[in-house]
Amino acid sequence: MAALFNCWPALIHFFSIFSFFLLFPVAFSDELQTLLSIKSSLSNPTTNVFQNWEPNTPLCKFTGITCNSDGSVKEIELSNQKISGFVPFDKICSLTSLEKLSLGYNSFSGQVTDDLNKCVSLNYLDVGNNEFTGSFPDVSSLSELTHFYANNSGFTGKFPWNSVANMSNLIVLSLGDNQFDRTPFPEVILKLNKLNWLYLSSCGLEGEIPEEIGNLKELINLELSMNYLTGEIPSGITKLKKLWQLELYENQLTGKLPVGFGNLTSLEYFDASTNNLYGDLSEIRKLNQLVSLQLLQNQFSGEVPAELGEFKKLVNISLYTNKFTGQLPQKLGSWGNFDFIDVSENSFTGPIPPDMCKMGTMRGLLILQNNFTGGIPETYASCTSMTRIRVSKNSLSGVIPAGIWGLPKLEILDVAMNEFEGTITSDIGNAKTLGEIDAANNRFSGELPFNISNASSLVKIDLSNNQFSGEIPGSIGELKKIGNLNLQYNKFSGSIPYSLGSCVSLSDINMANNLLSGSIPVSLGSLPTLTSLNLSENQLSGQIPKSLSNLKLNLLDFSNNQLTGEIPNSLSIDAYKGSFSGNNGLCSQNLKNFRRCYGEAGKPREWYTLLICLLVAVIVVLVSFAGYLFLKKKSSKEHERSxxxxxxxxxxxxxxxxxxxxxxxxxxxxxxxxxxxxxxxxxxxxxxxxxxxxxxxxxxxxxxxxxxxxxxxxxxxxxxxxxxxxxxxxxxxxxxxxxxxxxxxxxxxxxxxxxxxxYMPNGSLWDRLHTCKKMSLDWETRYEIALGAAKGLEYLHHGCDKPVIHRDVKSSNILLDEFCKPRIADFGLAKIAQADSTKDTTHVIAGTHGYIAPEYGYTHKVNEKSDVYSFGVVLMELISGKRPIESEYGENGNIVTWVSSKLKSKESVLSIVDSSIPEAFKEDAIEVLRIAIVCTSRLPTLRPTMRNVVKMLENAEPCRLVGIIVSKDDGSNRTEQLKDHTKM
Missing domain, CATH: 3.30.200.20 (Phosphorylase Kinase; domain 1)
Incomplete structure (x- = not known):
């Protein structure tokens, strides 16, 4: 008995183990069925992630499944597997031992349900980068979470700060890129003192950044970009000594960099672009670990600290559109694998730093619109990694190093509006990727090299206002992708190459003010996309080819040549008034101020033509009568047969x-x-x-x-x-x-x-704004047209299975029904967006002059932001009543540059608005103008999505209080209230 009593503990242990093994298969079977049920709810047509999720496979060997030692499911790792469908959170959270759920970078849709609260053991949750809808549920029960990713997944509604309040163990919090309702910076986040990664970009934050942000001393990454934050950068940020990355771009921050900012000596990436920050960069001089410095589009001034020239890790710097002066440090970028510099639109002086491509990795030299002097350093001639050189609008001089013309990866060479001289060398034949040459307004001379045709990717050539001479090489006809050819104001002689008719992508030819002779090539009439042809101020002779009648030209100018003969009837229209002046040998049947054309017998041509027509008519009648009986019998059968x-x-x-x-x-x-x-x-x-x-x-x-x-x-x-x-x-x-x-x-x-x-009875918006069919459109109607068209584009970009890029958004492709409700139309250029945007490239001009986004001319990439730019132009048309291209905008100007030139004062801003819009609604129009300006930002990344455009337009409904930032005479900014009443 005593022996049995002594064995009792061992027996209990045995039975407990025995019971465990009896129960384990049941629990194992339940989890297996749960995983198989999850599989049935999801769709994965392109990968084999679920291939081994089968009943005869041990669940711990399922792809993406990790088990505990007892065989229960511990982790589900299905991120980046191209899976779609509705996530069955109720089934997933029945896995009671689940600690990690990773579903990021897929195409899951539907809502994240409250069932997620049952996953109480989770310490890692990733549902980011998906296509969910609705608000994110309150998951405050997930108090064990250390990593929480829900960014860029289509969530809306209130910011889920209640959930975050109980997650005191959080190390990573990523809720950015969701359209949450506007909210002040959530104070509960300031208590998460274990955080080292906080991503809250583009999620509706407004107001000031709290001073208490400095309490999060473990932060290495803080991203608050693309929100509605105001006020100054708080001094509390200077306490974040471990900070490695700070992203504050695209907000409304003001003031100087806080004193002590230089204490962030671990900072490698700093981006505060597109704000209203000012002052100098003295606080930057100690940040010698910087890899990337992005402060573009602010109001910074003073000189760039010389210390930046000693920063050995710095690989890119972007300071464009500020008020910087002085010289750039000459050692800038010379220590490591430097990538690019963009300091355009400042007042920098002195020479270009010579050694930024010392390591052979530099891709971009962008210093346009400054006061740089000297030449382009010879060192850049061997910079084979370079893709963009833009140095226009400076005071640079000398000869461009020969090798630069033939850099093998160069896409843009923009040296316009300087004092360069010399020739374009034969190295140009090596420029296989060169898409754009802009060398206008310099002192270049000599002949164009014959092998320019080897630069087969060229889309634009602008050599205007130089001293080029000799004949235009016939090889230019081999440039099949060339869309714009501007050679005006040079000394080119000889004839216009007939081969130019082979450049099937040409939309704009300008050879005015040269010494060209001979006839106008008949081949130009076969150019299918030509819309502008200017051959004025030359010595051209002969007749105007009738083949030009096939063209649909917005601009035609043959004035001041030596042309003779009849102006083709299709060109004898008021739209081309003045296009033929200064050619004394021309005649016309229709145009005033030209002599009437006569036939060979000295009779007026119309009588000569009439006589011929009468003779032909008599012959036709006789022949017809002779075959009448035969045709009468067979006519009905022939018609049926046709x-x-x-x-x-x-x-x-x-x-x-x-x-x-x-x-x-x-x-x-x-x-x-x-x-x-x-x-x-x-x-x-x-x-x-x-x-x-x-x-x-x-x-x-x-x-x-x-x-x-x-x-x-x-x-x-x-x-x-x-x-x-x-x-x-x-x-x-x-x-x-x-x-x-x-x-x-x-x-x-x-x-x-x-x-x-x-059928759309009111025609197009273009018709109603700009033609003889013009009708009075009140502001409410214009606003409704803008909002409706925006919603149509939003649907194309965000509502289709695959985003549809229209590629030709313009007012003539916005049709109006009987109530002036808009419809997006004409999808002849439309393109289904590709997953890899780098493949979404075309060398044929897609779109219409005046509406095409500026980046398209040199990147050839088409994406949704290209449509956003074009829509911004349409908004400007609606507001101003003006066309995208008008003579008053000046040479190379357009409605976007014209609007930009008017943002100097309240009065000039108001002058943009169509005079037919009543005074009471002009401020409402200004609010929409602000949206148009953002849509037409030069950088595609600064343009909103069409989804955001719709929201902005909805907030700009007529009779709302508006304000606009305008520049004062002293260069500073202020906000003007342009209306003193709010929407009732």
Whole structure:
């Protein structure tokens, strides 16, 4: 008995172990079923992450699953796996031992539910970089969390500060890039004294940064950028001695860098760009660990501290658009793998630091619009890593080192408005990636090298206002991507190369004020995208080619040459008034101030032509009568056969109330309402009075086909559809939005393509603002048009399965219904955004002059921010009533530069507003102008998304209190209240 009593503890231990092993399979089985249920809720078409999540596989061997020693699930690691679907948080949180849940960088949607509160053992939670909707739930029960990532996942509503209050163990808190409601800096965060990583960029923070930020002494990273923060940078920040990165850019901060800022000796990355900071950089001189210094678009002044020249880790510095003076430290960037410098738009003087590319890693030299002197140092001629050199608008002189013309990775060479001399050397043939040369307004001379054609990526050449001479090399016709060619005000001689007609991407040719002779090449008439042609002030002779009638030119100028003969009728219009003056040998049947054209017999040409027409008519009548009986018998059969030869295919995207024949019967000249570069648009009315707009797409080769008794030009080979047609159908067929034009169906045959849209009776916004169809638009209507169009673009960018980039946003592509409600239209250039934006590149000009974002000319990258810029131009049109390009803006000017020149005072700002807008609403227009200015920021990263644009416009609803920052005469800023009443 005693022996049994002595064994009792061992027996208890045995039975407890035995019970555990009896129960373990049950618990194991439950967790296995839970994981399989989670798998069934998710979708992963592109990777094999769930391939081994099968019933016959031990759950601890599932991809992404880590188990405890007892076999229970400890971690789920599924980040960056391209998974979509709704996350079943209720099932996940039934895994009671779960300590880590990592779902970041996927495409999860739906809401994060309150079930997340049941994951009480979590110490690591990552749901960031997904596509969730709604507010983030209160998860205050997750008190064990040390790492909390919920950034960039589409969350809205109130900032989840209640949750954070109980998370005293947090080391990492990342809630940025969500559209939370505006909120002051949450005080509860200031009590999380273990934090070393705080990411709250772009999440609706407003007001001042609390002084108590200095309590978070463990911080190594503090990111508060792209919010609505005001006031000065608090001195408390100077207590964060461990700080490695500080990001404050795109706020409304003011004042100087706080005293003691130089104590942050561990700081490597500092960005306070796009604020209203001022003062000098004396506090920076001690920060010798800096790798990146970004203070662009502020009001800093004084000289750059000489100590920066000794910073051995510094690889990039951006100080553009400030008020700096003096010289740059000459040793700047000479110690390490320097990357780029941008100090444009200041008042720097002296020479360019010579050794920034000493290690052969420099990519960008941007110093434009300063007072630099001397030349470009010879050292940069061997800087093969360089992609951008922009030194325009300085006082630089001398000869550009020959090697610079041929740097193998160079994309932009901008040396305009200096005092450079010498020639463009034959090294240019090595510049395989060069997209833009701007050498205007210098003293360059000599001939263009014949091998300039080897620089095959060139999109823009501007050599205007120099002393170049000799003939324009015929090899220039090999530049298939060239869009802008400006050679005006030089001494070029000889003839215009016929090969120029092979430059199929040309949109702008300017060869005015040279010594060119010979005739205008007939080949120019075949350039499909040419919109501006200026050959004035030369010695050109011969006739104006009739082939130019094919062009749709915004600008045409042949004045002051020696041209002779008849001006083609299609060019004899008021739009080209003055384009032919100074050519005494020209005649015209239509234009005043030109002599009438005469035929060979001395009779007026119209009588000569009439006589010929009468003779031809008589012959036609005789021939027709001779075959009348034969044709009469066969006419009905032939007509039937011609219709049968067309095999039509209809694809409908909405319920149709019409047939193919209903549409085909309406494709005739009497119904033509518009004509563009890719086809014609007809208004087709059904028997019940319903109207449709039918777009007839043209493709590449000409031909004719008879449709319902009307001969229509159909451009395209049999069976081949135009890229514009394919793009428009692909884009519009799946779109359903009140502010995007509705595509009912496509009707195609072997040689014809038709798109049937809803009809917009008020035409385009361009028509209503700028043409003879102009109508009075009150401010409320303009505002509603702006907001509706913005919502349409927002849907394209954010509401489709894949973002759609329109690429040709302009007022003529915003159509208005009978109530002036807008629809985004014309998707012929639209592009589905690619996951890798670096591939989203084109060398063909996509868009319309005056609306194209500035970066497009040299990066060739198209993304959503390109559309945002174009929409900003449309807003400026709505506000000012002016066109994007007008002569009053000056040479190379546009509405964006014109608006910028008016931001000097309240009075000049108000002068931007269309005079037809009543005084009571002008301040409301100014509020929208502020949005337009942000949309047209030079840097794409500074432009808002269309989602943010919509929110800003909604906040700018008429009759709200507005204010705008204007510059005073002394260079400082102040905020002016432009309206003293608020919206009721």
């Amino acid at each position: 219709l049968k030869q067309n095999s039509w295919n209809t694809k409908s995207f909405h319920i149709l109330t019409f047939t193919e024949d209903d549409i085909l019967d309406g494709i005739k000249h009497d119904n033509l309402i518009g004509k563009g570069g890719s086809g014609s648009v007809y208004r087709v009315q059904l028997s019940d009075g319903t109207d449709f707009a039918v777009k007839h797409i043209w493709t590449s080769d000409s031909g004719n086909r008879k449709i319902s008794g009307t001969t229509s030009p159909i451009l395209g080979k049999p069976g081949k559809k135009s890229k514009e047609f394919e793009a428009e159908v692909e884009t519009l067929s799946s779109i359903r939005h009140v502010n995007v034009v509705k595509l009912y169906c496509s009707i195609t045959s072997d040689d014809s393509s038709l798109l049937v849209y809803e």
